[in-house]
Every structure is written in structure tokens, then in C-alpha cells.
Amino acid sequence: MLMYKRMVKRISLVILLAAVVAHKEVLSVKRKAEYKILNTILERWSPRTMSGEPLSQDELMSLFEAARWAPSSYNNQPWRYVYAEKDSAAWATFFNFLVSQNQGWCKNAGALIVVISKDTFDFNGEPSRTHSFDTGASWENLSIQGNAMGLVVHAMQGFDYDRVKKELNVPDGYTVEAMIAVGKPAKGGDLEALQEMEEITQRKPLSEIVFKETFDG
Numbered sequence: 420m421l422m423y424k425r426m427v428k429r430i431s432l433v434i435l436l437a438a439v440v441a442h443k444e445v446l447s448v449k450r451k452a453e454y455k456i457l458n459t460i461l462e463r464w465s466p467r468t469m470s471g472e473p474l475s476q477d478e479l480m481s482l483f484e485a486a487r488w489a490p491s492s493y494n495n496q497p498w499r500y501v502y503a504e505k506d507s508a509a510w511a512t513f514f515n516f517l518v519s520q521n522q523g524w525c526k527n528a529g530a531l532i533v534v535i536s537k538d539t540f541d542f543n544g545e546p547s548r549t550h551s552f553d554t555g556a557s558w559e560n561l562s563i564q565g566n567a568m569g570l571v572v573h574a575m576q577g578f579d580y581d582r583v584k585k586e587l588n589v590p591d592g593y594t595v596e597a598m599i600a601v602g603k604p605a606k607g608g609d610l611e612a613l614q615e616m617e618e619i620t621q622r623k624p625l626s627e628i629v630f631k632e633t634f635d636g
């Protein structure tokens with residue numbers, strides 16, 4: 420029985436790795452950077468097809484650990500994360516925040532996360548101009564970490580912000596920024612469908628977003 424369990428675990432791992440490698444191959448063919456950058460950045464993306472499997476506590480906490488190490492103005496670390504796991508009592512509450520389009524693919528997520536930021540500095544209570552900017556950096560860390568671990572990480576703005584604030588008791592002085600779906604990628608037979616279904620996005624050219632000496636947008 421133990422041997423059988425080990426074999427199943429090993430086969431699952433191989434299938435999972437195949438899925439991850441296939442993602443990366445598709446990404447590296449379809450995305451071309453104008454200048455040399457880290458593959459970890461180029462290969463981060465937001466797929467939607469997940470297997471419905473749960474994430475381990477270690478996997479989840481690694482995501483938040485990565486988020487924790489982002490830089491922020493005055494090292495204020497304004498980011499806050501509230502999450503619900505798929506099989507928990509809170510799942511339905513989080514899932515019902517989402518617009519139906521996002522519910523369609525999030526039903527197979529392992530966890531849903533709400534991203535919140537504190538509007539003021541801890542040290543003097545004054546408003547922080549950069550709390551959302553800082554929290555954006557933190558979410559990107561989480562995303563890069565999750566992608567590197569072979570997980571699906573997908574941010575969302577398609578949800579009811581007011582309901583989140585009310586139902587999760589988010590106090591005044593905190594801003595609800597976004598939600599994130601995380602999960603294990605779909606695997607095995609779903610892989611081909613996944614590659615056809617998922618969108619591999621491109622980016623504006625550098626010339627449209629970088630200006631020398633004066634704004635020229």
C-alpha cells in the first residue's frame with residue numbers, strides 16, 4: 420500500500436513537472452524581451468486553468484514570505500493578506516466576492532487571497548503616498564515566487580470591493596487593492612486544452628513607456 424502511494428505520488432510529480440516545463444517552453448517561444456532580463460520575470464504569467472488540488476501550508480506560506488520581503492517607503496510594509504483555502508468554511512464567502520466570469524475559473528483554485536494596504540505610516544500616522552505602490556511590489560514578489568514554484572497565481576480586480584471591506588471587517592484606513600487566485604496547474608490530459616485556452620500576453624514596446632528627460636506619453 421505504501422509502495423503504491425509512493426508510486427502515485429511520483430507519477431503525479433512527473434506530470435506536474437511536465438506541465439510546468441511545457442508552460443515555460445510556450446512562454447519562452449512566445450515572449451521576446453527587447454533587452455536581456457531574468458527568465459523568472461519573463462516567464463511569470465497569469466494562467467487560469469487549475470486542478471482543484473489544495474496547496475500545502477508550506478506552499479501558501481512561501482508565497483506570503485516572498486510578499487513580505489518587498490521594499491516599501493519607510494519600510495512601512497503596508498501590505499496585508501487575508502486568505503481562504505478551498506475546503507474551508509470561509510471559501511464560499513471569498514468565492515462569492517468574485518464576478519461570475521472570475522468564478523468560472525476560480526472554482527479550481529486552491530486558495531483565494533484578498534490584498535489590502537494600510538493607508539498611513541505606522542511611525543507618525545500620516546498618509547502614505549505610496550501604500551498601493553508598495554503593496555503592488557509585494558504582490559509581484561508573491562506572483563514571481565508562485566510562478567517559480569510551478570503554481571498558478573492570478574490577480575483579479577473583478578470582485579465586489581465594498582462587500583470585501585464589510586464582510587472581512589477591513590477597518591477604515593485600509594484599502595482593498597485586489598484579490599489573487601492561487602492553485603496547482605491543470606495537468607495530464609488538460610494540458611493541451613490549457614495551452615490553447617490560455618492567453619500569453621505581450622507588452623507595449625519600451626518606446627511607449629520610457630521617456631528621456633521629459634514626459635512624452
Ligand SMILES: Cc1cc2nc3c(=O)[nH]c(=O)nc-3n(C[C@H](O)[C@H](O)[C@H](O)COP(=O)(O)O)c2cc1C
Nearest residue numbers: 463464465466521574575576577578597618619620
Ligand atoms: C491588479 C490586477 C487585476 C486583474 N484582474 C483580473 C480579473 O479580474 N480577471 C482576470 O481574468 N484577470 C485579471 N488580471 C490578469 C491580467 O489580465 C493579466 O495580468 C494581464 O493580462 C497580463 O498577463 P500576464 O499576467 O499573464 O503577464 C488582473 C491582473 C492584475 C495585476
